Amino acid sequence: MSEQNQNREVLDAAMMAGHILLENGAEIFRVEETMDRICRHYGIESCSSFVLSNGIFTTAGNKREEIFAKVQHIPVSGTHLDRVAAVNQLSREIVTGSLTPAEVMEKLEQIKQMPGKSKKMQILASGVGSACFCYLFGGNLKDAAAAFCSGVLLYGYVVFLAGPYLSKLVANIGGGALVTALCTLLYMLRVGEHLNYMIIGSIMPLIPGVAFTNAIRDIADGDYIAGSVRMLDALLVFFCIAMGVGLVFGLLHRFTGGVLL
Structure with a gap:
């Protein structure tokens, strides 16, 4: 995989992690910190995220990197703290260096599909x-x-x-x-x-x-x-x-x- 494609995959993974956290009741600082931690671990120093209660704005890129910009609207909804805890645990696993960006995306998809209480x-x-x-x-x-x-x-x-x-x-x-x-x-x-x-x-x-x-x-x-x-x-x-x-x-x-x- 080329460096540009890998960086885009990392940024998409950070965006999805932030989306899951914000959608399920996490605090703003937790969303920003998790997204920043994922990007920095994989070597993307130019990522900048602006998080509101119902939206995420993410940009990245400099003279040596491909420009990346993405906006996601996230409606104010309920709270599912089990998904928040799962993303927090995943961010810890990322920092240990045991996961590739593709594996992170796969785990985030699994977290997104976690069933709620009956x-x-x-x-x-x-x-x-x-x-x-x-x-x-x-x-x-x-x-x-x-x-x-x-x-x-x-x-x-x-x-x-x-x-x-x-x-x-x-x-x-x-x-x-x-x-x-x-x-x-x-x-x-x-x-x-x-x-x-x-x-x-x-x-x-x-x-x-x-x-x-x-x-x-x-x-x-x-x-x-x-x-x-x-x-x-x-x-x-x-x-x-x-x-x-x-x-x-x-x-x-x-x-x-x-x-x-």
Whole structure:
């Protein structure tokens, strides 16, 4: 393989590694550091990458090298930390010198195709997480049981309806409204005793905690544009959830006169 072709393959591999990291919830500095580490290990000193929360701009080349420029748009999406961990491990293997650029590309394709958690596992995890958060915030065992049921039904809605068919804004408004309605119904049926703890625990699976934390880290690292975009996205989700909860509470107050609240 000629040097120019090998350099292009290295740059494509660095771009794909950055794409996988950014798409799956990695911080901006981690994406830039990984791409730079891959390029420098294979002898490309002229590579420069500019990473935003939803895009990567990469250029390379000087008088002795072929000019390379590439832009990729990466929509803001969910978090898959297993893929982030796999790319981090691959970058360590690259530094040890045990992989060729072709082998790196092959491993990145395998990481890209890594399956996520099954729908049943996600729904069960949502129920368990809702119950645990409810108990952690001060609810009793009955409240936790009600939150478990609500969390299971909530993520059934997320997986089978909101994800495939609804926009992000509508999905989160509907999720907040669904949780509030379900918890209120369970409270009226005496399944739980503290409506506030039941709702708080059940809503937690919708909260974009990783995205919010990464936004703060990006801003702290000086990546103000990327951090602000992620922060705005997280705050928009919070606002939509609150809107759904407030909508149901408003309807309940209208029809019950505030007896339940």
